Amino acid sequence: MRIALAQVNSVVGDIPGNAAIIREWARRAAEAGAHLVAFPEMMLTGYPVEDLVFRESFVAASRDTLRQLAADLAADGLGELPTVVGYIDADGPARLGATVTIAGPPEDVPSPIDRGPRDALALLYGGRVVATYFKHHLPNYGVFDENRYFVPGDTLTVARIGGVDVALTVCEDIWQAGGPFAVARQAGVGLVVNINASPYELNKDDVRLSLVARRAREAGAAVAYVNMIGGQDELVFDGDSLIVDADGNLLTRGVQFTEQLLVHDLELPESTVDASRSGPADVFDDEVDSDSEGGAGIGKRQAAGVRDAMHIERVLVSRAMPASAGAQPEPGFGGGEHPPRSSAAPAADGGMADRVVDEAEVWQALVHGLRDYVRKNKFPSVVIAVSGGIDSAVVAAVACDALGPSNVVGVSMPSSYSSEHSKDDAADLAKRTGLSYRVQPIQPMVDAFLTNMAEAGSPLSGLAEENLQARVRGIVLMALSNQEGHLVLTTGNKSELAVGYSTLYGDSVGGFNPLKDVFKTMVWRLATWRNEEAVRRGEQPPIPENTIRKPPSAELRPGQLDTDSLPDYGTLDPILAGYIDGDLGREELILAGHDAALVDRVLRLVDLAEYKRRQSAPGTKISVKAFGRDRRLPITNRYREAAVPIATPAHDPVKSSTQT
Incomplete structure (x- = not known):
């Protein structure tokens, strides 16, 4: 048969x-x-x-x-x-x-x-x-x-x-x-x-x-x-x-x-x-x-x-397989038989598809997930905030592979805190991928907000001022979406979503997030693999090496690094994977070798960020437990794995931390 x-x-x-x-x-x-x-x-x-x-x-x-x-x-x-x-x-x-x-x-x-x-x-x-x-x-x-x-x-x-x-x-x-x-x-x-x-x-x-x-x-x-x-x-x-x-x-x-x-x-x-x-x-x-x-x-x-x-x-349905092309069809349910096939015809062997490395498999999943979301919902193109960082670079490369660079718009939105190397890396990314590139400085808009708030008697400083920058960027992206019809892609990874390291209505704004289920350590692996794959094909690597090597930063204040607010991702991600994907509790994580104080801190961050995740854009599932589809927890929830009393969530400063 x-x-x-x-x-x-x-x-x-x-x-x-x-x-x-x-x-x-x-x-x-x-x-x-x-x-x-x-x-x-x-x-x-x-x-x-x-x-x-x-x-x-x-x-x-x-x-x-x-x-x-x-x-x-x-x-x-x-x-x-x-x-x-x-x-x-x-x-x-x-x-x-x-x-x-x-x-x-x-x-x-x-x-x-x-x-x-x-x-x-x-x-x-x-x-x-x-x-x-x-x-x-x-x-x-x-x-x-x-x-x-x-x-x-x-x-x-x-x-x-x-x-x-x-x-x-x-x-x-x-x-x-x-x-x-x-x-x-x-x-x-x-x-x-x-x-x-x-x-x-x-x-x-x-x-x-x-x-x-x-x-x-x-x-x-x-x-x-x-x-x-x-x-x-x-x-x-x-x-x-x-x-x-x-x-x-x-x-x-x-x-x-x-x-x-x-x-x-x-x-x-x-x-x-x-x-x-x-x-x-x-x-x-x-x-x-x-x-x-x-x-x-x-x-x-x-x-x-x-x-x-x-x-x-x-x-x-039918009683016998035809022996040759000249065989007469035997009456069956439909009054006929299968289409005859010559006994001399070569045997059909579907072959054996090669297995691929994990990074190649995940990359294909992200490309196909994004491509079908855009095409099936009939968006003509996508727009991305390209900051010079690793997350936006990987999202841009995925989008170019999925949709073609002519259908991808990258917008650099520097502020007074944006480094020269980040601006250069964003421009280099655009040149390497061929996407449509624009520069829209946000400092004049940020200054206008700050002046207005101060004149109204509510001057902004600290986290409020930092998050204002992210929200202005979100306004720019949504304005371009409304005006030109692009789907906004947000770029937060699973590690950031887990601990709430994002700004609501700022860098989290968007209609789809390709990295929603991708831990930060995997983001780096994907970037390295995609560049190596380009070399194997004889093509230019799409992601600047400086983007891969430099430490991640939101660049919302002078000298800011992600590690100012979070553990190193190589330490953080295994705890997150155990707690989120593996449903491990506090004691199980400690028995697995993680520091008890760090486990308490990370679990607290994850638990307090549920309200942010509930408002996040959909994104392609690649793990056993993705936020939204698989992991469903109440927002109002006082149960904690930690062994110490937890402060009132409303005063937790992490809710206002940000990443672009």
Whole structure:
């Protein structure tokens, strides 16, 4: 069987546009001689749709477009290519068991929504929807809230395609042991197709491969895993589609962050099971992988010990694979057979994509996350405050890679405290990247504010005066955004967001933040890697070396350095990673070797900055726990990990500290 996995990008809510993408890539699969093509989870609607799922009109549009898509594929001459598509459905009364051999068209399904929306999969063939499957395991951790949105399915759909029994599953079904994959073994399938919209995290590709291999051994069948690519708000999907055999051996693997049709020939056992034999299969979910999408232990607390009384529903699509180009199609469900493929045709091997270093992986995630946010929201360009510092330099380089330098505007906004080397570094960055560069001095505007405030009897000094500079810069950026239509990119990194080292409505102003989930130490690593990559390509490195080497500074007062207010980032970031990403408490951090007084100080800063983070721009998630999507804490919160009493938050000077 020649399998095609369509690792493609969708747009949430653009149901007609997504249907057109499916038609185009199904055509490519047919041209490649595929006997089966699979698209990602919720490909038709985009993922995640969040509260759109509660709109009956949205669910109806998904169902109606699915029916039309099946007819359109047939009209395109692709009706005999079994096509697996993710969409959103809603069903009537719960099915008590599979009693039919062939699924009827959606028109035969009751329309009232008695059990709620479903994260669904459909098999399209012969111009019709011949089978559906509803996602069984619903993740409810990290970025996932699927218990809020969907009702789980209780039936494993097994389709007889070319004489091979193929089980159909969705995303989280593969992340937990038991359930559909255990039932697939009972059903005696030769292949399990698993369609996904699995968000990117650093090093998740390693976890993904070992997981798919385990599920293949559990099912006793080959597994074809297809994943979405592209960005959706804070999430970015990396593809990394793959196929393993029944022993878990990797056969082919797609390229990360690239639209691709992964095509591979599989030798699969012909089914000997009666295609009309449907019925119950009892499975216990008594094991949940510790490396589930939500992290160690999260899935176990949620799902362990849940009994799955699943049913098996068998659907006959086609009985035999054609032997040659001259073979006559055998009548099947759609009145035909798969597109014949010559026995002399070369075997399809999708190949094995090379793995890349962490910095390259993260860079691609940031580029794709920003590109899709800008393009899908139809912004013509972006504007960035370029200060000569490392954060704005990396954001500018990411933006130029994502959008092209002609669509990136960099604005240098020096004040009386801006150093000559910072102004020179900003200009050098613009020259190296080719972005559109402007200089807008802010000191006259700052002086006007200071004079006005003093004349009104409220002279500003200290932190208030420092933060005024950052807020004037924010005003300039938003004015350019309003006047010229640019999306403002803010440049604060995860370390600064964690401890509140920013100015509200100043350097934090913006519509998107590429570095929101990137610790400062990783920012330096990314800058070094990107320059080295440019040298390998024979190009000019985009980031000035002086920007990488010099100590970071907000330059809001004479001689200011970040270390005046914060520990060195090499010391700070491991504490932040443990507390934020690892959910470690005070004592655990101290046992890990961190200084107790420093731990108390850092945890206090993090806890007091929640109100700032709640107002921060969205940004691409690259870690196991990103602010906003994953880490959700109350703003009004007196609980502290520290062992000493905490001062009233309103008097904490860190709330006014800043970084540009």
